[in-house]
Amino acid sequence: MKHSRFAAAGALGLASVLTLTGCHGSGTGGSGGGDQKVSAAKSTGKTLTVWVMQDDYSPESLAAMKKAFTEKTGAKVSMQTQSWDGIATKLTTALATDTPPDVLDLGNTQVASYASSGGLMDLTSYAKDLKQGQKWLPGLEDPSTVDGRLYAVPGFAAARAVIYNKTMWAKAGVKQAPKTYEELTAALTKVRTANKASDFSPFYLPGQHWATGLQFVWDAGGETATRKGDKWTGGFGTAKGQAGLAAFKKFQNAYSSPASRTADPQNPDQLQVFADGKAGAITATSGQIAQIEKANPKLTDADLGSFPLPGASGHAQPVMLGGAVWGVAAKSKHQDLALQWMKIAASPAVQDTWIVGHDGWNPNSAEANEKAMGKAAPLKKGFFEAALNSRATPASPKWAALEADKSVNQLFSAVASGKKSPADAAGIFDAAVDKALNATG
Numbered sequence: 492m493k494h495s496r497f498a499a500a501g502a503l504g505l506a507s508v509l510t511l512t513g514c515h516g517s518g519t520g521g522s523g524g525g526d527q528k529v530s531a532a533k534s535t536g537k538t539l540t541v542w543v544m545q546d547d548y549s550p551e552s553l554a555a556m557k558k559a560f561t562e563k564t565g566a567k568v569s570m571q572t573q574s575w576d577g578i579a580t581k582l583t584t585a586l587a588t589d590t591p592p593d594v595l596d597l598g599n600t601q602v603a604s605y606a607s608s609g610g611l612m613d614l615t616s617y618a619k620d621l622k623q624g625q626k627w628l629p630g631l632e633d634p635s636t637v638d639g640r641l642y643a644v645p646g647f648a649a650a651r652a653v654i655y656n657k658t659m660w661a662k663a664g665v666k667q668a669p670k671t672y673e674e675l676t677a678a679l680t681k682v683r684t685a686n687k688a689s690d691f692s693p694f695y696l697p698g699q700h701w702a703t704g705l706q707f708v709w710d711a712g713g714e715t716a717t718r719k720g721d722k723w724t725g726g727f728g729t730a731k732g733q734a735g736l737a738a739f740k741k742f743q744n745a746y747s748s749p750a751s752r753t754a755d756p757q758n759p760d761q762l763q764v765f766a767d768g769k770a771g772a773i774t775a776t777s778g779q780i781a782q783i784e785k786a787n788p789k790l791t792d793a794d795l796g797s798f799p800l801p802g803a804s805g806h807a808q809p810v811m812l813g814g815a816v817w818g819v820a821a822k823s824k825h826q827d828l829a830l831q832w833m834k835i836a837a838s839p840a841v842q843d844t845w846i847v848g849h850d851g852w853n854p855n856s857a858e859a860n861e862k863a864m865g866k867a868a869p870l871k872k873g874f875f876e877a878a879l880n881s882r883a884t885p886a887s888p889k890w891a892a893l894e895a896d897k898s899v900n901q902l903f904s905a906v907a908s909g910k911k912s913p914a915d916a917a918g919i920f921d922a923a924v925d926k927a928l929n930a931t932g
Contacts, residue, residue, distance in 0.1 A: 586610030630812030630881030698907030708735030725921025797873030
């Protein structure tokens with residue numbers, strides 16, 4: 492149920508980019524210092540139209556939000572579930588009309604596309620009230636912020652962590668999840684010694700798995716791209732970017748099979764590789780545990796464990812979050828009601844009871860993840876911990892093209908396979924970043 496958004500993200504982003512005509516547009520929201528309060532006025536007789544993507548939220552969670560909204564505002568909700576097929580074109584068209592849906596369920600990395608076209612309301616002046624005393628996860632808030640302005644409110648996240656075969660590791664003499672990079676490499680060496688098959692990976696990490704590759708770059712202090720004024724500059728060729736790419740290559744080559752150096756996470760499916768016992772660990776989201784256990788019914792929760800991927804920096808590596816955010820149409824006739832919907836959906840009560848407690852997602856704030864980590868089953872704790880250190884790709888509507896044409900996949904694959912040196916691979920990709928993100932129109 493919980494994979495449609497992330498499987499469709501690349502296609503959604505590219506379609507959005509291709510349909511945009513503006514570069515730095517904005518919605519109709521205020522531009523104050525973030526202290527404006529969301530109206531609590533009753534609006535009996537009005538109807539708020541909410542578009543929600545299929546499988547993002549359970550019917551029960553949406554019903555709870557709808558009930559709380561109606562009780563508070565007196566207004567009704569027209570909840571319209573959208574399928575993924577053709578959604579980018581449908582959203583772009585709807586936002587351009589004079590009668591768009593009021594509230595939209597969007598991917599966190601897609602906000603820049605719709606904000607830059609002028610389709611979303613600027614929420615900056617309401618930011619403090621919408622946060623409700625919480626610290627939103629950077630991996631959700633940063634891509635929702637374009638040119639320093641807030642255009643979306645975090646709804647939920649899916650953090651990537653290490654999923655490992657706890658039973659296999661225990662047989663190799665590893666009884667506890669590693670907390671440091673040194674403990675991790677020592678554990679993987681033991682797992683390698685105990686499993687000598689030529690196609691076995693202590694830690695299966697496909698060379699094209701760029702989301703995990705970015706963790707090594709970020710852990711080394713590198714950046715995907717930096718912005719100064721209106722100019723973006725690729726960051727992989729910097730000293731810190733190079734250190735991160737070198738660390739990725741060293742780890743990938745040491746603990747993943749040679750055949751994986753040019754592989755994509757879906758070809759072969761890394762979940763199946765792990766389920767078949769050909770890997771001791773992978774990076775994945777908590778929602779993918781069910782897929783692993785379905786692929787091999789002999790594996791149960793008792794056999795599996797999770798932990799954040801430790802970094803050579805001495806801290807858990809930063810993770811890139813997948814997730815959903817709520818936006819308001821710039822042309823909505825009910826922006827006051829839309830703000831109330833988002834405040835309820837982002838509230839600590841809804842996040843704790845429904846987003847985590849019922850749907851099993853990562854909640855939208857550091858505080859909520861820390862609370863969830865304290866109550867979670869052992870297998871799930873690692874995902875809440877991982878979410879506490881999150882990052883995001885550049886908040887540019889043009890970044891999606893680099894994902895869609897697999898330029899970023901090729902960067903990490905070229906480094907892992909040795910087809911190009913980290914310096915040469917970075918030079919090619921940084922040039923692509925500079926061209927894509929600085930393109931006009």
